Amino acid sequence: MKKPAAPSRKNVTINDIARQANVSKSTVSRVLNDSTPVNEDKRTAVLEAMKAMNFEPNIFARSLAGGQTKTIGILTQNIGSPFYDGISQGVLSRLTGTSYSPIFADGQWKPEIGYAALETLVGRKVDGLILVGGRLPMDQLQDLRERLPCVAVGRKIDEWESQCLYVDNEEGAFQATNHLIELGHRKIAHITGIIDHPDSIHRLEGYKRALQEASIAFDEDMICEGLFDGESGVKAIETLLSRSKDFTAIFAANDLTAFGARLALYRQGISVPEDVSIIGFDDQLEASFATPPLTSVRQPAKEMGEAAADALVKLINKQSYEIPDFPPELIIRESTQEVK
Amino acid sequence: MKKPAAPSRKNVTINDIARQANVSKSTVSRVLNDSTPVNEDKRTAVLEAMKAMNFEPNIFARSLAGGQTKTIGILTQNIGSPFYDGISQGVLSRLTGTSYSPIFADGQWKPEIGYAALETLVGRKVDGLILVGGRLPMDQLQDLRERLPCVAVGRKIDEWESQCLYVDNEEGAFQATNHLIELGHRKIAHITGIIDHPDSIHRLEGYKRALQEASIAFDEDMICEGLFDGESGVKAIETLLSRSKDFTAIFAANDLTAFGARLALYRQGISVPEDVSIIGFDDQLEASFATPPLTSVRQPAKEMGEAAADALVKLINKQSYEIPDFPPELIIRESTQEVK
DNA sequence: TTGGGATATGAAAGCGGTTTCATACTATAC
DNA sequence: GTATAGTATGAAACCGCTTTCATATCCCAA
Known part of the structure; x- marks a missing residue:
């Protein structure tokens, strides 16, 4: 009593x-x-x-006593891009229902903040880590992987063989450009993404390769630097037009940029796809409902997120896992057509 | 030694x-x-x-001993809508840098899953909870608030005075519809959202009120039920046309639906805004780059998320806080113009 | 029967903090 | 100068679980 x-x-x-x-x-x-x-x-x-x-x-007692925390850290980059958001969604959806809970931290594309976020996550003793995009330098990541199970999505890290899920951006860009070439286009402009971003670099390379394989000379004037946003698309078209070089097709580094480009064209009375074909990258939801519906290279964002979550959980539990292949997929819609 | x-x-x-x-x-x-x-x-x-x-x-030792967990639960609904995503982003960004870490759980719009997710969150002894949208019934939420600090975003819960952040959907819809009316439109169609969703209901009401104040008779045939997705917009236009009723303007329950509608119109050779004006809701990023740029009602999603995070942290620490007002804002672009 | 190797189980020592309680030390008042 | 009320501080209990270590059982070979 x-x-x-x-x-x-x-x-x-x-x-x-x-x-x-x-x-x-x-x-x-x-x-x-x-x-x-x-x-x-x-x-x-x-x-x-x-x-x-x-x-x-009690989870806390458990982890205090040395057990697992049943917690997974997700490091995102606050870009609000449909691709990265899609990945996060996939991760989240796959984790609900399991005994693991996701803790999100955001790097805002800034290394310092990224480090801090990582610290937080590690400080919370997460059982594993998912890196969504981002570009933290290697050395930092190196010992990270030694400390706890890690998986990277939407980013290729050379030393992390079999712990990275990404689509082959070079290949996707190649397919996109090649599609235009097969439609007879020869004067193909490219609006890049943020210039030093790995994805941008790879997409530019894919574009170049397609050109090369078709024996089309690469022309610096056909390149416009963008920022993965809509405004870039608008500006790029203005720049392109001001250069008074002909072009019959545009490959934009992502859909949003493509939308911007399409808008600028519309303003100039240039019709799509009759006068100019346009193709994007990501195949975000809105691409299907653009006018005209946008041809794009699909990245299976959500699926990748899901696979990442699966892989990480297995990794944590020391089970074997397999990372599926995520080939880029060309989704042909109505914004591209044969050159006149 | x-x-x-x-x-x-x-x-x-x-x-x-x-x-x-x-x-x-x-x-x-x-x-x-x-x-x-x-x-x-x-x-x-x-x-x-x-x-x-x-x-x-050590956070775990701390919480075990009865302290706080420095953890905040976020319950989302896996809809991938730009509005809800924006809110999450705001919350996340505001929380990085503080001592609180966010744990996300997802309800997938299904009550059972939502309950389970809530359980998880509570089981993890979060210090506070942010409800993003969703529609869990009241009784469930009632004792939730008694157990721990809660804030709801993008959703109005009657009994939760001063713990809800939302824009006045009715007012937003009113503004949208009224804008069309001021442009001289009288035959205004409305594509609703998911019919029993509170936001849909309020937007429909706003639409009706605007009509009423302008002494325009409400016509059931001008309403099409949608699902907040793009396909709904397409279908709605088809339905509308099949009813062979004239309309000169459309108010769509959200941007994505508006995009769909705009596409369907485009297919029919009906031009926007010359033949038909169209207005959306959300003002998502892509709205600015649609062709033509879409007039829409802006919901400050990210700001709301940020405010929610702020409010919750203060609530947890028993400090006083103030919830700012989030008025809907009509963003006029080029998809609406005076009726011919 | 007895000794030895498994096998199941309980007691107790952490894990890294918070918090209660008692104590030693000050400052204030009479 | 002693009684009284504070104050600062340390010892120890406790939060709920994991894990080591020792003990108790049991089975089988010798």
Whole structure:
């Protein structure tokens, strides 16, 4: 008769279970973790007690005692791009229902902030880490991987073989450009993404390769630097027109830029696809409903996020896993047509 | 000479600090939490020791001992809408840099999953909760608020006065419709959102009120039920045309639907805005770069997310806070013009 | 029967903090 | 100069679980 009852919302602990099942807390812990063989009778007794009392292990006690935190860190870059958002969504959706909860931290594309965010995540003792895009330098990442299971999505890290999920940007860009070439285009402009971003670089390379394979001379004047945003698309067209070079097709580094370009063309009374074909990259939701619907290179963002979550969980539990291939896929719609 | 050194990555604990500063761990804890006055000498000694040894309190030990978890739960609905995503972004960005980390859980618009997600969050002993949209029934939410600090964004919950951040959807819809009316339109169609979604209902009401105030008879045939997606917009136009009722303007429940509608119009050779004006809701990024740029009602998603995070943190720390007003804002672009 | 190797189980020592409680030390009042 | 009320501080209990270590059982070979 110590405390006058009224525990109301008191959480049931491992001790309660132990008492109820008539075993020691050690045993309860054992059946909880399957760590050591336990006599079948006791095991069921414990299990029943847990069910009856609606027991839920305290995550904090658990992790304090050295166990896992059942927590996964996601490092994003606050860009709000449909691609990265899609990845996050995939991760999130795959994680709900599992025993893992995702903690998000954001790097805002700035290394210092990224480091800090990483610190936070590590400080929270996450069981694993998912890097969504970003461009933290290698050395930083190197020992990260040694400390805890990591997976990178939408980014290729050379040393992280088999822990990276990404689409081949070069190949996607190649397909896009090649599609235009097959339609008879020869004067193909390209609006790049943020110039030193790996994706931009690869897409530019793919563009060049397609040109080369078709024996079309690469022309510096056909390149406009963009920023992955809509405004870039608008500006690029203005620049392009001011150079008074002919072009019959445009490959934009992403859909949003393509939308901007398409708008600028519209303003100039240049019709798409009759006068100019245009192709984007990402195949974001809105691409299907643009006027005209935008031909684009699809990146399976959500699927990648899901696969990343799966892979990481397996990695954490030391199970073998396989990373599916994510080929870029050309989605042909109505913004591209044969050159006149 | 107990352990042969080589602690390598051993974490420094409160005990190490205590030893170093020549005080008891209790004292260290006290300066850590500012809970009890501590002599100035010792305080600085402790502080210095902490700095020197690069001490970081273990979150799990802390929460186990009854403290806070410095964790905030975010319950989203996996809709991938730019509005909800924007809110999440705002929350996330405002939380990075603070001592709080966000844990996301997703309800996927399904009550059962939502409950489960909520359970997870509560099980993780989050210090506070942010509800992003969603439509969990009241009774469930009622005792939630009693258990921990809560804030709802993009959703109005009657009993939660001063813990909800939302834009007045009815008013926004009114403004949109009224804008069309002021341009001389009388035959205004409306494509709704998911019919029983509160936002849809309010937007429909705003539409009706605008009509009423302008003495335009409400016509059931001018309404098309949509689903907040692009396809709905396309279908709606087809339906509308098949009814062979004239309309000179369309108010779509969100931008994506507006894009769909605009596309369907384009296919029919009906030009926007010359033949038909069109207006959306959300003002998502792509609206500015649609052809023509879409007039829309802006919801300051990111700002709302930020404000929600701010409010919740203050609520947790029992500080007073103020929730700013988020008026819908009509962004007039080129998809609307005077009726011919 | 007895000794030895498994096997199951409980007691107890952490994990890294917070908090209660008692104590030692000051300052204030009579 | 002693009684009284504060104050600062340390010791120890505790949060809920994992894990090591020792003990108790049991089975089988000798």
